[in-house]
Amino acid sequence: MSQSVMEVQVHESMFDAVLARLNAAAKLMNLSDEVLQVLRNPQKEVKVSLPITMDSGKIQIFEGYRTVHSTHLGPSKGGIRFAMDVNSDEVRALAAWMSFKCAVANLPYGGAKGGIKCDPRNMSVGELERLSRAYAKAMKEVIGVNKDIPAPDMGTSGREMAWMLDEYNKVMGEDIPGVITGKPIAIGGSLGRDAATGRGVMVNTLAALKRLNLNPKNVTAIVQGFGNVGSHAARLLSEQGVKIVGIGDHTASFYNEKGIDIKAALDFAAKNNKVLKGFTGATEIKASELLVSACDVLVPAALQNVITEENASKIQAKLIVEGANGPTTPQADPILNEKGIICVPDILANSGGVTVSYFEWVQNKAGYYWTEDEVNQKHDLKMEIAFEAIWNNASKYKCSMRLAAYITALQRIEQAVKFKGFY
Ligand code: GLU
Numbered sequence: 001m002s003q004s005v006m007e008v009q010v011h012e013s014m015f016d017a018v019l020a021r022l023n024a025a026a027k028l029m030n031l032s033d034e035v036l037q038v039l040r041n042p043q044k045e046v047k048v049s050l051p052i053t054m055d056s057g058k059i060q061i062f063e064g065y066r067t068v069h070s071t072h073l074g075p076s077k078g079g080i081r082f083a084m085d086v087n088s089d090e091v092r093a094l095a096a097w098m099s100f101k102c103a104v105a106n107l108p109y110g111g112a113k114g115g116i117k118c119d120p121r122n123m124s125v126g127e128l129e130r131l132s133r134a135y136a137k138a139m140k141e142v143i144g145v146n147k148d149i150p151a152p153d154m155g156t157s158g159r160e161m162a163w164m165l166d167e168y169n170k171v172m173g174e175d176i177p178g179v180i181t182g183k184p185i186a187i188g189g190s191l192g193r194d195a196a197t198g199r200g201v202m203v204n205t206l207a208a209l210k211r212l213n214l215n216p217k218n219v220t221a222i223v224q225g226f227g228n229v230g231s232h233a234a235r236l237l238s239e240q241g242v243k244i245v246g247i248g249d250h251t252a253s254f255y256n257e258k259g260i261d262i263k264a265a266l267d268f269a270a271k272n273n274k275v276l277k278g279f280t281g282a283t284e285i286k287a288s289e290l291l292v293s294a295c296d297v298l299v300p301a302a303l304q305n306v307i308t309e310e311n312a313s314k315i316q317a318k319l320i321v322e323g324a325n326g327p328t329t330p331q332a333d334p335i336l337n338e339k340g341i342i343c344v345p346d347i348l349a350n351s352g353g354v355t356v357s358y359f360e361w362v363q364n365k366a367g368y369y370w371t372e373d374e375v376n377q378k379h380d381l382k383m384e385i386a387f388e389a390i391w392n393n394a395s396k397y398k399c400s401m402r403l404a405a406y407i408t409a410l411q412r413i414e415q416a417v418k419f420k421g422f423y
Contacts, residue, residue, distance in 0.1 A: 012305070014326060017093065017326065018093045022039060022040065024403055025403050028403060035414045038070075039069075039413065042069045045088065046065070062116055063116065063117045064114070064115070064138060066112065066142050067091045068142070069110065070096075073103060074102075075109060075148055078112040079114070080151070080152070080153055080156055081154040081156060082116050082131075083120075083154050084119050085117075086116060091115050095112050097325055098113055101346075101409075103413050104409050105358075106386065114135075133166075136171075137168075140171050149180065149181060162184055178364035181357035190356055190363055193356045193357065194232075197350050198233035201232075201350065202236035202237050203379075203383040203384065204349045207387040211391060212318065216242050220259075220294070220295045221244050221245065221297040223323075224248050224291060224301060224302050225302030226247055230247070230301035230323060234247055235266060237297075238262040245257055247265060248290045249276045249302070250275070252279065255289070291307065291315060297319045299321050299322075301350075308332050315339070328343065337400055343402060345400075347409065348387065390408055391404070393407050
């Protein structure tokens with residue numbers, strides 16, 4: 001994996017990174033100390049051990065996690081990831097980000113996250129199904145349609161959500177589709193959910209370009225990550241006239257200053273085990289070069305901790321739109337600010353996914369389903385309103401968009417914590 005994006009990953013406590021931003025925003029907006037203490041400590045953390053029969057006949061034990069960070073604005077919401085680096089610190093950080101993300105998008109949700117430490121690329125479909133079902137059963141007391149609502153995240157998709165929902169329904173003895181979002185359409189999923197996170201990245205990019213007085217048709221972009229978020233973001237941005245000059249995934253990275261044909265890249269990946277290795281529509285470059293190559297807009301849509309104090313000063317983009325969760329370390333933030341790079345932070349930029357998850361939950365509760373156009377229109381409007389609120393708070397508090405997003409979220413959560421009160 002020498003040319004992988006893993007090269008630039010830095011290992012540090014992700015929850016500390018969340019607390020660093022939380023403290024900075026709390027100070028700027030004068031958040032009350034008791035609310036800060038509440039939000040520094042997740043509400044509930046559950047770890048389970050899942051013994052699974054592997055295809056070899058041997059039993060392997062997997063660690064499963066679910067952390068509920070907050071439920072002040074509503075039931076907790078957040079994805080479940082399957083990845084080898086899943087651990088309690090990471091899940092805790094991602095759960096807290098979900099609280100802030102849902103508040104930024106003005107959704108009636110708190111935040112949670114789950115994960116299983118496993119390598120889904122090296123597991124059979126049968127093993128993944130048994131693992132997904134075992135997790136849903138083990139977490140039956142944690143999740144609930146008005147309690148805690150999972151969704152896909154890294155390494156999971158509608159397929160795993162379908163298994164988990166089916167298992168949960170069997171255990172409960174009734175059909176409760178709204179307990180999990182990001183489901184396949186046939187079992188109560190929402191049209192538009194699959195592309196929603198990428199769509200949110202596109203809407204946020206257009207809103208930022210407008211504020212910067214840049215015409216999307218004269219702008220170039222690099223998108224790191226070609227999974228559910230990056231591939232849709234690259235496609236939707238190119239449909240808006242943005243010239244995509246760089247793309248990459250965990251197998252290979254590419255650059256072409258004349259622009260990459262995204263449709264050709266999507267067709268290639270579809271026939272190539274969903275990866276870009278071997279694509280010939282651009283020059284292959286090192287993964288570490290992708291983020292620092294020439295472009296106007298940089299979209300990190302793969303992993304956390306890829307923009308660090310080592311490479312931040314070399315970034316050439318004017319605008320960063322964070323498709324991934326936590327792609328920028330707190331140490332890199334001041335370097336970007338100093339260079340005048342505008343960064344649309346993850347909790348705003350990638351909130352399109354959970355926004356359409358919310359629409360899915362609303363449709364499940366009503367038992368009435370919307371057209372894709374209805375979903376997209378409602379999504380775009382919500383994203384535009386969220387972007388404006390953060391942009392305005394950034395100028396009001398004279399701070400970065402990241403801190404402004406935290407401030408916006410904290411203002412909403414603070415009210416809820418205070419109204420609900422303490423023992
Ligand atoms: N896993 C996605 C995220 O990090 C979606 C969460 C959801 O839809 O609940 O935002």
